[in-house]
Amino acid sequence: MNHFWKQLTEHSFSLRRTELVFLGLLLFGMFPCDSHQEQRQQCKIIPGSMPLPVLRKKGDIILGGLFSLHDTVAEPNLSFTSAPPPTKCTRFNFRTFRWMQTMIFAVEEINKAGQLLPNITLGYHIYDSCSTPHQALKAAMELMGAGESYGLRDGTQSKDSCNWTVPAVIGDGGSTQSLVVASFLGVFHVPQVSYFSSCACLSDKKEFPAFLRTMPSDFFQVDALVQLVKHFGWTWVGVIAGDDDYGRQGAQLFADKVRKLGACIAVHEIIPKNRAQTAISSIVSKTHLSGAQVILVFAVEQDAAALFDEALRVGLFGIHWLASEAWSTAAVLSSPKKYHHILQGSMGFAIRKAQIPGLQDFLLHFNPTTTDALNDPFLISFWEEMFQCSLSVQIDGQENNVEGKPLCSGAEELQNVTNIYSDVSQLRISYNVYKAVYAIAHALKAMRSCVKGKGPFPLQACPDKDNIQPWQLFHYIKQVEYINSFGDEIKFDENGDPAAMYDLVNWQLSPNGKMQFVTVGKFDEVTGKQKLQIQEHNIVWNGNQTKVPLSLCSSICPPGTRKAIRPNFPICCHDCVVCAAGAIKCMRCLPEFWSSADRTACIPKEEEFLSFCDIMGITLMVISLIGFFFTCVVVFIFRCHRATPIVRANNSELSFLLLFSLTLCFLCSLTFIGRPSEWSCMLRHTAFAITFVLCISCILGKTVVVLMAFKATLPGRNVMKWFGPAQQRAIIICCTLVQVILCTVWLLVAPPSPRQLMPRESAIVILLCDEGSGVAFALVLGYIGLLAGLCLVLAFLARKLPGNFNEARLITFSMLIFCAVWLAFVPAYISSPGKYATVTEVFAILASSYGLLGCIFAPKCYIILLRPKKNTKKHLMSKVSSDKF
Incomplete structure (x- = not known):
């Protein structure tokens, strides 16, 4: 049976x-019984x-x-x-x-x-x-x-x-x-x-309509445990459950809620009820291999003890165990010293405790001399287990004695035995029993206090006080609400559950070697927003550590790296991959910022422009100043020898004006060096355009004069009267005025302005001058090219004119160099990145300026300084025949 x-x-x-x-x-x-018979029969026991x-x-x-x-x-x-x-x-x-x-x-x-x-x-x-x-x-x-x-x-x-x-x-x-x-x-x-x-399942009133409890539902305990995991930042936790409804459902509820936080379950195992060593050994092995440092054991104390016995046997140490309330204050685990090494530092939630006055005296005065052993079937087992002796009593005419044990006298004193039975320091479940008895007593009181005609049942009927029906008492128990002598409010919600209030206890070893349950926080479901409160400074972790342990599948990625999920692994397991340049925490910085060296902060990008401080800027500045110095030297030489034929030839005024324009050409290159600003951008392009047109205009005037001077020597020609000094000045002024007008329109319509180029994949911000109007810039350069081309053609036509000093040849060479430089400048300027475009433009200015200075004035200075005998009118006017250029 x-x-x-x-x-x-x-x-x-x-x-x-x-x-x-x-x-x-x-x-x-x-136990058959016919309750509908008028004369009810006695129930009969089945054999x-x-x-x-x-x-x-x-x-x-x-x-x-x-x-x-x-x-x-x-x-x-x-x-x-x-x-x-x-x-x-x-x-x-x-x-x-x-x-x-x-x-x-x-x-x-x-x-x-x-x-x-x-x-x-x-x-x-x-x-x-x-x-x-x-x-x-x-x-x-x-x-x-x-x-x-x-x-x-x-x-x-x-x-x-x-x-x-x-x-x-x-x-x-x-x-x-x-x-x-x-x-x-x-x-x-x-x-x-x-x-x-x-078990949270017992809150289902459809399945269990008459069930109530003074023990909070696991739903709240799991909520507290999940908040604990969240508080300490654990993302890789294990859960081991007992093979019963309490363990299975509690562990599953915990696993589901933890995953919603973004954490992962490292291991989820069930302790079998038969506690087979092979099965438990497999659980311990999987726990060790998982690498999780925090493991929740959601089981009753007997199942937890079987797990910890195996952990001790294989030497599984260093785990931080989380306890469900079933064993969070279990003396069967805290008292034996063998568990101290692995359970020290454990933490879990325990229900509220209380000190019940008089209970300890009641427990200690329980003995066979004050209790009828014949009518108490549990006394014998208790006494014999407590004192490891045999209590002889007469049961059904036979003496009950256990062989191999000494006889009990019955006068043994419980005060002399240290046992969990008499330990009233952690009255938690005992307090729940106490509250359950009093809840029913208050319900009975309310039931007996019902006023006739004001009852809660149909027709406002009251219950029969002499024949209490369970369903009627159940109604009153659900309505119980009072504050007991300990200050706790006793009531049940619609599911028959009490309010959830837990103490967060930490297992700490005292100096005398005993395990203590130190309250380090609490969880109160009744209070407001902050349900979980923890005093971290009071917590001692496994190994007497005060630092919060880490429980991660993968280490925290250092700054400048990002998480890369491992294929076929939980989301909490990852590798650390270096972030791309220009990003912190692998998030792009704003265009004007770049990541620091350790990729922890976005810092302003380094600005790049042709500076007076960098080597390239210094080099160009020195070359420009040297050119300016050479030009000044030529001016000085010409000034000292202004009366000589070679200086006076072909209008010395044009020579000095050309030298002045060349000094401006050398100096205008300096405007391209330095941080671009609105004024410097407008000045550099317009100064360059006007000074070069002035320079080419002077050369054009010289070329025309040379060509016309030869034509004027032919009989019957009087051309020179049209190309005198006044006409030469007019040519220069008119040619230069056209460029001035173009630059003025350029500045009024779309002037050059500073601009920043911020490449996404570069750590620098390029500062440059934007041309503003590309058409105006092209017209300005085109006009310079037109004048230079015209000079080249006219000089080429006059290259074979007779004379020991034919300036047309020098102008031809200078224009060839000028045109070659600027023809090469255009593609180089377009293709050069950043400040190198500005360097290309400055190089073109300096190269063409040096070309003009060298080709036109170097030979003259050579004659003036080194061949003064050739600096005579006779020598200059003598004709030489040459068919070659």
Whole structure:
């Protein structure tokens, strides 16, 4: 029969609610009773079924209690040839026994005070669910009335064993057990108030309509854990869960929420219920290989202990463990020193704790001499496990003794034993049990205070005080709202959940070697925006570190690099790739900015222009000044020898004007050096255009005079009267005036102006002068070219004129150089980038100026200074014959 129960309930989770209800009714029918008969028959026990051990206390109102006093059920060897042996639970849990005693303490406290329920006494029926669903379901069924069929320990039986035995049930502890019990009790709307079942699934009122709890839902705990991960910036975390509804659903909810933050789950494993070493070893190995430094263990303390045992065996150290509330303050893990090395620095959320006055004295004065061992089926197991002895008692006429253990005297004192049972420093779940009892008591008080005609039920009816119906009590429990003696508000929301309030506890080793739970923060779902509050300076991490640990799949990319996602890896795993130049954090700087050397900031780009400070600017300036100096030297020579024939020949006034224009040509090149401004841009182009036209005009005047002078020597010709000094000045003025007009129109319509070129892929800003009007610039250059071409043609025609000093030849050479320079300038200027375009233009000015100065004046200075004998009118006027140029 036990085997049947177990097989049936193990598969109950895959059933739908309607099927589970049918299962409950079927099992409840194992104790047949016809309630419609006028004379109700006594319920009969089916042969082969065994009653469960129960702790009873009589009272006017009986409360049910479910506690997992043992951690597991021993597997019997079934032969199927004889009746199965009674269920045997193993591994006594002192912590849960304290919870049970807390319920008894609260019931007796209410009965003794008499203020909350005057003239009413509370009793209880408490069962051990042995941490297994099928035991919990069997206990729930007995609480529903089947247990009365077994007969009470005092030999009496219920007159109506099919009536409700208990109107409310406190328990169970585990979520998996509560799922089964809540599905069964929900059919009959029997209120169930759990003190430790936190699975978020139990908030579903369609599936579990009569379920309430004083334990916050895992939904809030997961929210707190996710905010903790976000607060410390962890992006690569693992989660290991127990193989039950509490662990599986809590871990999955955590994983889903963490992923929404952009973090990743490094490892997600389940601890099997049989705790096979091979399976747990595989979990520990995967945890180590994942590289995650932060691991959440969402499991009950027994499953967590199995995991940490394996971690100790293989030497998995340096992990920062996050604890779910099921083991965040578990003494079974904090007390043994073997866990201290790996769990020191662990952190987790624990429900609110309280100091319950009088509870410790109540716990310590519990012993066989003050308790009826025959009517307390749990006392023997507790006492024998506590003192590791055998307590001999008479049960069913037989002496119960455990071989191999010394006999207990019964007078042992609990004060002399350090055990989690008597440790009241961390009353968290015990406080939940305490609140559950008082919540039901307040509901009973409100129920009995109902004023006739003002009740909450149809026709404003009040409940029958002498025959309490569970569904009516359930209505009042949902409406409970009061502030207890500890200052906490007790109430349930629409899902039967309390307000979520957690303490953030940190496992720290004290100087005496004991593990302490230090509160380093809190999470309050009721308060405003900042639900999570942390005092980081109080936290000690694993290895006695105070620095927040990093838990990342990949290291943080240094400045100047960006994340590159690894193919087939989670998004949190990446490589660091160097950012492109001109970007910080791989984000483009504005066009006028460039990234710093370490690519951490955008800084203004370096400006590039032809400066007086750089080598190229200095070189051109020196060349320009040398040209200016040479021109001045020529002027000085000509000034000193102005009376000589070679200076006076061909109008010395034109020579001095040409030298003056050449000095301006050399000096105007300096305007191209330096930071471009509005005035310098307008000056450099117009000065260059006008001075060069003045220079070419002078040469043109010289060429015309030379050519006309030869024509004037022919008989009957009087041409020179049209090309005298006045006419020569007029030619120069007219030619120069045309250029002045062009430059004036240029400056009025679209003048040259400074401009910045900011190439995206360059760290410099190019400062240059924009021509403004390209047409005007072309006309200005074209006009210079026209005059230069005209000079070249006329000089070429006069190149073979007779004479020892034919200036036409010199002008021809100078114009050839001039035209060659400026013809090469145009494509070079267009193709040169940045300041090199300006360098090209300055070079063209200087080269053409040096060409004019050298070709026209160098030979004359040579004769003046080195061949003075040739500087005579006779020598200059003598004719030479030459057919070659």
